[in-house]
Amino acid sequence: MPAAALTSDAVEIAPGVHWVGALDPHLRSFDIILKTANGTSYNAYVVRGESGVAVIDTVKESYAGDFFRRLESVARYDEITTIVLNHLEPDHSGALPELLRRAPQARVYLSSRAQMMLKALLKPSGEKPPQYIPVTTGDEVDLGGRTLRFLHTPYLHWPDTQCTYLVEDGLLFSGDVFGCHFCDARLFNDAVGDFRFSFEYYYAHIMRPFREHVLDAVALIEPLELRTIAPAHGPILRHQPRDYLHRYRELATPRLHNEARSEKTLLVFYISAYGNTRHMAEALAAGAEAIGGVRVSLYDLEGGEAGVFTDLIEEADGLAFGSPTINADAVKPVWDVLSSLTTVNVKGKLGAAFGSYGWSGEAVRLIEDRLRGLKLRVPVEGLRIKLVPAADELAQCRALGEQLARHLTGRIEPREIDLAALA
Amino acid sequence: MPKAKVTFEDIGVSVTVPAGTRLIEVSEKVGAGITYGCREGECCTCLTKIVSGAEHLAQPSMLEDQVLKDNMAPRGHRLACQAQILGGDIVVRPA
Numbered sequence: 001m002p003a004a005a006l007t008s009d010a011v012e013i014a015p016g017v018h019w020v021g022a023l024d025p026h027l028r029s030f031d032i033i034l035k036t037a038n039g040t041s042y043n044a045y046v047v048r049g050e051s052g053v054a055v056i057d058t059v060k061e062s063y064a065g066d067f068f069r070r071l072e073s074v075a076r077y078d079e080i081t082t083i084v085l086n087h088l089e090p091d092h093s094g095a096l097p098e099l100l101r102r103a104p105q106a107r108v109y110l111s112s113r114a115q116m117m118l119k120a121l122l123k124p125s126g127e128k129p130p131q132y133i134p135v136t137t138g139d140e141v142d143l144g145g146r147t148l149r150f151l152h153t154p155y156l157h158w159p160d161t162q163c164t165y166l167v168e169d170g171l172l173f174s175g176d177v178f179g180c181h182f183c184d185a186r187l188f189n190d191a192v193g194d195f196r197f198s199f200e201y202y203y204a205h206i207m208r209p210f211r212e213h214v215l216d217a218v219a220l221i222e223p224l225e226l227r228t229i230a231p232a233h234g235p236i237l238r239h240q241p242r243d244y245l246h247r248y249r250e251l252a253t254p255r256l257h258n259e260a261r262s263e264k265t266l267l268v269f270y271i272s273a274y275g276n277t278r279h280m281a282e283a284l285a286a287g288a289e290a291i292g293g294v295r296v297s298l299y300d301l302e303g304g305e306a307g308v309f310t311d312l313i314e315e316a317d318g319l320a321f322g323s324p325t326i327n328a329d330a331v332k333p334v335w336d337v338l339s340s341l342t343t344v345n346v347k348g349k350l351g352a353a354f355g356s357y358g359w360s361g362e363a364v365r366l367i368e369d370r371l372r373g374l375k376l377r378v379p380v381e382g383l384r385i386k387l388v389p390a391a392d393e394l395a396q397c398r399a400l401g402e403q404l405a406r407h408l409t410g411r412i413e414p415r416e417i418d419l420a421a422l423a
Numbered sequence: 424m425p426k427a428k429v430t431f432e433d434i435g436v437s438v439t440v441p442a443g444t445r446l447i448e449v450s451e452k453v454g455a456g457i458t459y460g461c462r463e464g465e466c467c468t469c470l471t472k473i474v475s476g477a478e479h480l481a482q483p484s485m486l487e488d489q490v491l492k493d494n495m496a497p498r499g500h501r502l503a504c505q506a507q508i509l510g511g512d513i514v515v516r517p518a
Contacts, residue, residue, distance in 0.1 A: 112493050112494070112495055113467075113493055113494060115493055116465065116490075116493060134493075136495075159466075159467075159494075347458055348456050348458065348517070372451065372458075375458035375459075375468075376458075377433075377434070377454050377455060377456045377458070378454040379434045379436070379453060379454030379455065380454065407434065412434065412435045413435070414435040414436070414437070415435065415436050415437070416436075416437045416438075416439070417436065417437070417438055417439070417453070418438070418439045419438050419439060419440040419441070419444065419449060419452065422438075422452045422453065
């Protein structure tokens with residue numbers, strides 16, 4: 001199979017639609033958090049209609065030369081009427097300031113939430129923002145015999161993200177959705193090497209935290225006739241594009257079946273040097289269990305690995321973490337879990353902390369701060385117990401568990417408090 | 424100092440607060456479900472539905488108005504990090 005993108009010319013992907021992106025084969029880590037074993041591509045596209053030419057996204061700034069060379073092979077700058085920004089992250093908007101200088105007449109179409117990002121992006125150039133039009137699902141741009149229709153798909157993976165559908169060609173410019181970091185000059189999914197791992201890896205690290213939004217977007221895209229999906233990274237999906245849509249639906253659907261689905265779930269994680277924090281965890285779990293309506297699970301962090309717990313945490317409604325205080329801090333296995341949660345959505349889950357301590361007992365407050373930082377709600381103050389929990393202190397642990405269960409099941413007694421008492 | 428009462432519907436907690444407090448400060452302390460991001464009125468993470476008592480909050484600034492508009496926030500919503508409590512009874516819940 002000839003490598004379509006080995007020249008500096010644009011590559012036609014449908015009649016009058018060209019790929020004008022750039023290849024970055026030697027990149028080995030993307031945005032710090034992703035490994036890219038064979039690099040990536042920055043895909044941008046040009047659509048020619050009878051009365052207008054549209055550019056869909058741009059490339060990373062350092063690859064602007066490749067982008068402009070390919071663009072110039074299929075369009076003049078004064079022909080460009082429309083610039084569509086599906087996502088404002090710098091790997092797709094890096095060449096935008098220069099494109100705006102070269103095609104100042106073009107109108108920019110972007111999502112409502114992208115507007116502030118556009119201003120921030122153009123800040124260093126000191127240029128006045130161009131004429132831009134915020135769009136949402138159903139809005140259209142007529143290029144003359146060709147229609148670009150926008151789909152509002154926020155949080156895939158930024159608040160600003162949208163997709164653009166070329167109606168007459170059944171071609172979806174999907175931005176980062178359905179993308180992956182896989183650099184191959186053969187460009188098309190039926191011609192490139194095996195990129196299945198890259199597709200799944202990209203989903204797991206970029207889209208997984210937003211799976212509710214993924215399902216919304218899939219529902220929006222499913223009714224469309226899909227002949228090609230043209231993402232902003234990786235292969236262009238012209239062979240059985242709908243398979244990739246189905247795969248997204250599978251990946252965004254909870255992977256573990258919860259037999260007790262009607263119940264709320266509370267995971268109690270603990271680690272214990274002398275058994276004191278473990279006793280607290282057991283009492284807390286028993287208290288939560290006693291309330292009913294909550295499926296409670298106890299996990300000793302010493303017997304597992306952080307990554308393995310992530311799937312469980314993704315499905316849970318509440319999380320309680322127990323840690324002793326050692327050298328004025330919670331212990332590393334706790335932090336290992338709490339620093340592994342950026343790949344799943346934990347926002348709004350119930351959180352709590354507890355722990356036995358010898359001298360100063362900082363761990364509980366530190367864990368609570370981290371839980372709040374992860375956007376969990378922490379409505380019940382954590383429990384710190386000096387060294388060995390006595391019977392009345394274990395009763396406090398049970399009471400904490402009961403309170404957490406009541407919060408999870410919406411059976412809390414209304415309370416009135418004074419802010420000053422919380423200071 | 425004038426006081427106000429803010430009720431967080433999602434956790435069933437009513438808090439007496441001094442006038443001038445911002446909603447997010449109270450939400451954080453009581454562990455309500457209103458979470459925050461930038462705390463500077465830009466990211467819209469702390470979007471909050473004002474169930475009642477919106478008149479007891481200071482008027483939104485131009486920045487807050489713009490962010491609410493950009494994010495297509497429905498009527499009766501405010502940014503908890505910006506909304507300052509003036510007095511009276513206010514009932515809120517996460518958007």
